[in-house]
Amino acid sequence: MTAPMERIQILDEIEKDIITCLQCAAQALLELSKEKSGQKQAETNTSQFLRTLQQVESRLSDQINYLTQVSTGQPHEGSGYASQKVLQMAWHRLEHVRSWVNELDRLKASHLSTTRSAAGPNVQNGSMTSSSTST
Template sequence: MAALTQRLKELDDIERDITTAMQSAGQAILELSKDKPSLKQVESQTSNFVKTLENVENGLTKHITYLTQVSTGQAHEGSSYASQKDLSMAWHRIHHARARLMELERLKNKHMQ
């Protein structure tokens, strides 16, 4: 449960970063729209926008990678699906082996008579 809470917090942080990036872009555009824009201010806001956008991209890539692993059936923390599937398959193999042995026993008894 802690891992889920952590993932949700990370997604919330990414959402906050998107808002920050949009604000930086808006501030840069606002400064450019002035009669005498301050290039230092524009460069600062543009730099903030790019840095924040890189954080968003890295965070989303991390989550997409995680979701790819989960959706392809690879083992991941907190999952018992693989173990349950292995157990189910083992039970099927045991039942098949028992049925086959009973059939062989029946054929043996038939030939012995």
């Protein structure tokens, strides 16, 4: 499939063809509006208008067909939407897991601090020391 920039270039060319169509139509009408119109010149402009218009119609139909394929939501060549959505959901899950791990870490720290303060001043490094010595 063509890259997005190529699609834009094709649309630019179609736009130029539309301008050519309008110019041919204007020339044909201008020729016909003259008192002494050149029948041959009007016919030449009209036939060029019709040829260019047919090309525009064909190329626009191609573009519209491409857009209908893209807009169905089905994966197709050149589409990164599905991959982008999967990546976005993975980042969301990662952030969710990080928040849970941080919450668990906070609860652990809170629990350890509560346990140490409840055990009293005799607790050092997680073990109790006795004030009396055994002989």
